Amino acid sequence: MRPGGLNTMGSPAFTDEDSARYRAAGWWSDVTLSDAVRRNAEQSPGRAAYVDHPGISLTWRVFDCAASDLAEQLIGVGVSRGDRVAVWHGDSAAIHVLLVAIERCGAVVVGVGARAGSREVAAILRTAQPKFLVSDRARSAAARQAAAAVTAGFPVLVLGSGSDAGELCVHIDAAPTALGAERPLGPDDVFLINSTSGTTGLPKWVVHTQNRWYYFHQKAVANGLLTADDIFLPVIPTPFGFGIWTSHTTPIYLGATAVILERFTTKTTYEAIAQHKVTVLCCVSTQLTMLMADRSRLDYDLSSLRVVFAGGEALPYRPAAEFEELTGAKILQFYGSNETGLLSATTVDDSRHRRLRTSGRIVPEMAVRLFDGDRDVTATGHGQPACRGPATSLGYLGGTDHDKLFTRDGWMRMGDICQIDADGYLTVTGRTSDFILRGGKNISASEVEDAVMAHSSIAVAAAVAMPDPVFGEKVCVYIELADSQTVELPQLVEHLVALGVSKELLPERLIVMDELPRSSGGKIAKSQLREDIRARMEAKHECT
Structure with a gap:
């Protein structure tokens, strides 16, 4: 086995045969992200690498030098090859310099969501056991509080900028130490441990190599016809999977420019697209529906957009189609x-129906199968997907929930129920844990949400199970309204019936919120909504 495949993480490993086959096919590479940064600095030294909106801009030459300088500071502090370094930092150009610097130390990043709280960070430190915690100035006090809750004297490094826009330094008294020849990680080594950003249950820690994201990067380039001349705007938090490839992996491998927002809002997103002539927008579907619901979109020139990568949840058709009409861009969905x-x-060559109504065609080299439990039901075209291939992670840190993640014979599962048609296009019909069981009938929450989103007054929708003494569960829908519009449950039901929506998908309770709760990865936090409706029902019961 190669270094990154060692079972020290408690995870399944790629064999030497896997590695050789993937390289022979061109799916994996011997070029690391650090190598690509150096190449960009040599070939396009003056091109913008990362642009904070609003804020500083780093060229590839400055980025490369800053990463090496910061790596030497980290080594001087005591970061050694194989160490884990937790990163709790807001989205900015600086976090990408820091990630490359840690790679050049030969260390492993433990990615912490920028919106995490100190108690959550303390739990992360106990579980992942990093040697250091690096934060930005805005989180420094909370970082020290979290570290102190774990152990006295746990080292916290604060990353800040000097007078030069490209000068980044850790605020601690230690002399820089030159980079050694053996320090950098290889593309098959573990370089990142990050948490799932799921909407239910406690997060688990996923173990990554660079090559799995290199493969994903190649698919994105082919599907979206991406080039080094594209301007990226990724609005997903960096530590998570979607955020890693859209803001770190693909811009670096391409040598393209990425515009970074400290925090997603519809207004700043539209401003950034117009100001920087963004060509590639990357967002989860919830963010896309929020963008479409904001009428200020009409005040900005969005004509530079060419491609929008969306994923994470089912994409409502109406706002997606309207966004394409407004911008001229093509929305590409992926499933994973x-x-x-x-x-x-999906690809730019797919029809609008395929691009917006499906999650695209199955990728052959990922060898996707469908399961019912541990029984292979691929021939039926309906079941729980699982895969083996060059894009998979090494599993969960320490082998946590190995039996839930893998089938008995080693296929990595997804948590969804999907349909694959005769042409190989996949459609998500629901999550294994995201069904509403009403009177013995399974109702897909995603289908309810797609139906509800057909109403023009609704910007975002989330369907959850509402406890009921007779039927067991009923359909409850939480919504955010578009602008200052209003909608009542009877009006919504009447609208859906007129559209011919199946009666089983009709909401039985409607709750309007200014903003639905989000997970760290930007998805709707349905676990919080389920707790909310249970609390409302219990309070109602106590009052009767």
């Missing part, structure tokens, strides 16, 4: 997870 990488994807 932080654990598996992609299993299917």
Whole structure:
């Protein structure tokens, strides 16, 4: 086995035969992200690498030098090859310099969501056991609080900027130490441990090599016809899977420019697209529906957009089609997870129906199968997907939930129920844990949400199970309204019936919120909504 395949993480490993086959096919490479940064600095030294909106801009030459300088500081502090370094930092150009610097130390990044709280960070430190925690100035006090809750004297490094825009330094008294020849990681080594950004249950820690994301990067380039001349705007938090390839992996491998927002809002997103002439927008489907619901979109020139990568949840057709009409861009969906990488994807050559109504055609080299439990039901075209291939992670840290993630014979599972048609296009019909069981009938929450989103007054929708003494569960829908519009449950039901929506998909309770709760990865946090409806029902019961 290669270094990154060692079972020290408690995870399944790629064999030497796997590695040789993937390289022979061109799916994996011997070029690392650090190598690509150096190449970009040599070939396009003056091109913008990362642009903070609003804020500083780093060229590839400055980025490369800053990463090496910061790596030497980290080595001087005591970061050694194989160490884990937790990163709790807001989205900015600086975090990408830091990730490359840690790679050049030969260390492993433990990615912490920028919106995490100190108690959550303390739990992460106990589980992942990094040697250091690096934060930005905005989180420095909370970082020290979290570290102190783990152990006295746990080292916290604060990353800040000097007078030069490209000068980044850790604020600690230690002399820089020159980089050694043996320090950098290889593309098959573990370089990142990050948490799942799922909407239910406790997060688990996914173990990554660079090559799995190199493969994903190649698919994105082919599907979207991406080039070094594209301007990327990824609005997904960096530590998570979707955020890693859209803001770090693909811009670096391409040598393209990435515009970074400290925090997603519809206004700043539209401003950034117009100001920087963004050609590639990357967002989860919830963010896309929020963008479409904001009428200020009409105040900005969005004509530079060419491609929008969307994923994470089912994409409502109406706002997606309207966004394409407004911008002229093509929305490309893919299907996968932080654990598996992609299993299917759409391309710019697909029809609008295929691009917006499906998650794309199955990727042959990911060898996707469908299961019912441990029984292979691929021939039926309906079941729980699982895969083996070059995009998969090494599994969960320490082998956590190995039996849930893998079938008995080693196929990595997704948590969804899917349909694959005769042409190989995949459609998600629901999650294994995201069904509403009403009177013994399984109702797909995603189908309810897609139906509800057909109403023009609704910007975002999330369907969850509402406890019921007679039927067991009923359909409850939480929504965010578009602009200042209003909608009542009877009006919504009447609208859906007129559209011919199946009666089983009709909401039985409607709750309007200013903003639905989000997970760290930007998805709707349905676990919080389920807790909310249970609390509302219990309070109602106590009052009667």
